[in-house]
Amino acid sequence: MNMQTRTPASSPADNGYGFSDRIQRQLEHAAHLCAGQGGRMTPQRRDVLGLILTATTPVGAYDLLEQLKTSGRKPAPPTVYRALDFLLEHGLIHRIERLSAFVPCTHLQHDHPHDHSHGPAETCLHSAQFLICRSCGGVTEIADAPRVLDVLKSICGKKNFTMQSASVEVEGVCEDCAPATRGQKGPAPAPN
Amino acid sequence: MNMQTRTPASSPADNGYGFSDRIQRQLEHAAHLCAGQGGRMTPQRRDVLGLILTATTPVGAYDLLEQLKTSGRKPAPPTVYRALDFLLEHGLIHRIERLSAFVPCTHLQHDHPHDHSHGPAETCLHSAQFLICRSCGGVTEIADAPRVLDVLKSICGKKNFTMQSASVEVEGVCEDCAPATRGQKGPAPAPN
DNA sequence: GAACTAATGTAATATTATTACATATCATTG
DNA sequence: CAATGATATGTAATAATATTACATTAGTTC
Ligand SMILES: [Zn+2]
Ligand SMILES: [Zn+2]
Ligand SMILES: [Zn+2]
Ligand SMILES: [Zn+2]
Numbered sequence: 322m323n324m325q326t327r328t329p330a331s332s333p334a335d336n337g338y339g340f341s342d343r344i345q346r347q348l349e350h351a352a353h354l355c356a357g358q359g360g361r362m363t364p365q366r367r368d369v370l371g372l373i374l375t376a377t378t379p380v381g382a383y384d385l386l387e388q389l390k391t392s393g394r395k396p397a398p399p400t401v402y403r404a405l406d407f408l409l410e411h412g413l414i415h416r417i418e419r420l421s422a423f424v425p426c427t428h429l430q431h432d433h434p435h436d437h438s439h440g441p442a443e444t445c446l447h448s449a450q451f452l453i454c455r456s457c458g459g460v461t462e463i464a465d466a467p468r469v470l471d472v473l474k475s476i477c478g479k480k481n482f483t484m485q486s487a488s489v490e491v492e493g494v495c496e497d498c499a500p501a502t503r504g505q506k507g508p509a510p511a512p513n
Numbered sequence: 514m515n516m517q518t519r520t521p522a523s524s525p526a527d528n529g530y531g532f533s534d535r536i537q538r539q540l541e542h543a544a545h546l547c548a549g550q551g552g553r554m555t556p557q558r559r560d561v562l563g564l565i566l567t568a569t570t571p572v573g574a575y576d577l578l579e580q581l582k583t584s585g586r587k588p589a590p591p592t593v594y595r596a597l598d599f600l601l602e603h604g605l606i607h608r609i610e611r612l613s614a615f616v617p618c619t620h621l622q623h624d625h626p627h628d629h630s631h632g633p634a635e636t637c638l639h640s641a642q643f644l645i646c647r648s649c650g651g652v653t654e655i656a657d658a659p660r661v662l663d664v665l666k667s668i669c670g671k672k673n674f675t676m677q678s679a680s681v682e683v684e685g686v687c688e689d690c691a692p693a694t695r696g697q698k699g700p701a702p703a704p705n
Numbered sequence: 706g707a708a709c710t711a712a713t714g715t716a717a718t719a720t721t722a723t724t725a726c727a728t729a730t731c732a733t734t735g
Numbered sequence: 736c737a738a739t740g741a742t743a744t745g746t747a748a749t750a751a752t753a754t755t756a757c758a759t760t761a762g763t764t765c
Binding site for chain 1: 712713
């Protein structure tokens with residue numbers, strides 16, 4: 322048996338994704354988080370999370386699959402979907418329903434390497450709110466979500482509906498892209 | 514111009530879905546609504562809407578396809594998806610992203626046959642909020658949505674994000690199903 | 706190390722959705 | 736009415752997303 326307790330990172334043969342230092346720190350942070358929840362951050366899961374963290378826009382399952390193939394292994398869909406399920410369950414990523422694609426939980430992005438009291442598990446597991454830009458494809462996780470959740474909770478309370486998870490997805494044009502689309506046809510006004 | 518304004522109903526050969534009187538009234542209402550928007554309620558679209566109105570839970574595109582086959586025609590996927598696109602654009606149905614399935618806009622369900630001032634186009638086009646029951650599969654469109662939308666608008670305002678559409682989907686257990694699941698394992702507490 | 710559990714590999718298939726192009730239907734107008 | 740152009744539908748093929756079932760491997764416990 323391997324005494325070296327080889328670090329549960331990408332295997333020597335395929336850690337060639339060249340994850341930046343910043344992302345490697347985030348991956349370590351994530352590993353600690355799910356360790357605390359009794360989860361194991363395996364190489365597969367780590368690679369998938371790393372790829373999602375690296376991307377600037379939501380990543381689809383088959384995009385991940387393609388990228389993973391460039392590495393040593395030749396994974397099939399179940400491999401990716403299993404890794405995604407794990408990451409979702411541990412609050413490390415979110416699924417954008419409208420895009421059938423995945424983004425990292427924003428709490429991983431902000432470096433607070435040892436602040437486990439503010440982990441995703443407590444703040445946004447099973448519930449998240451997003452702004453999706455149609456122009457650049459960027460997705461922003463809304464930080465001041467409690468207000469939205471409070472309204473939803475109050476509505477559910479009135480209807481005796483037991484909320485287990487909730488997703489809010491707003492589609493439109495982000496601040497950076499607004500100038501580009503201005504004057505062309507003008508984005509539709511907000512609903513209602 | 515056609516004076517007879519021949520009713521855009523299912524063609525004689527295939528109106529055998531047996532839509533109830535109530536649903537036929539809703540279909541007529543819908544026809545008026547989209548006529549007002551310059552849209553044509555063709556037999557295909559009418560049949561698809563009728564099937565969605567008839568179902569008690571969200572209906573998938575391929576479910577619709579199967580049901581349509583029992584009628585005279587032998588439609589293919591594009592037929593259904595085109596009808597769905599039309600109905601979505603005219604605010605007559607909504608897509609539940611989490612289920613890849615479709616429900617009627619609740620404004621069609623409440624009979625107000627001639628009140629076009631309160632049509633879907635004005636109240637919920639491009640934006641809707643739902644409670645999805647995991648137990649019975651039922652979906653409820655939230656009526657007092659303005660509060661949710663107001664919070665979202667305020668958030669978007671702060672971030673200079675131009676909202677074009679928004680969807681809110683809350684998953685959990687509805688009032689009717691709560692007794693059934695009580696004591697088994699208990700639904701997870703609400704997020705946050 | 707045996708036994709158990711968790712994770713991964715593998716092949717096949719299921720489900721949802723779109724593309725591209727041909728045909729038909731409807732409204733307008735000469 | 737015939738020609739036209741726009742809208743809608745038919746059809747075949749394929750793309751994109753996701754799951755099932757079962758075999759194998761790796762980690763953990765005893
Ligand atoms: Zn999050
Ligand atoms: Zn943008
Ligand atoms: Zn509606
Ligand atoms: Zn229910």
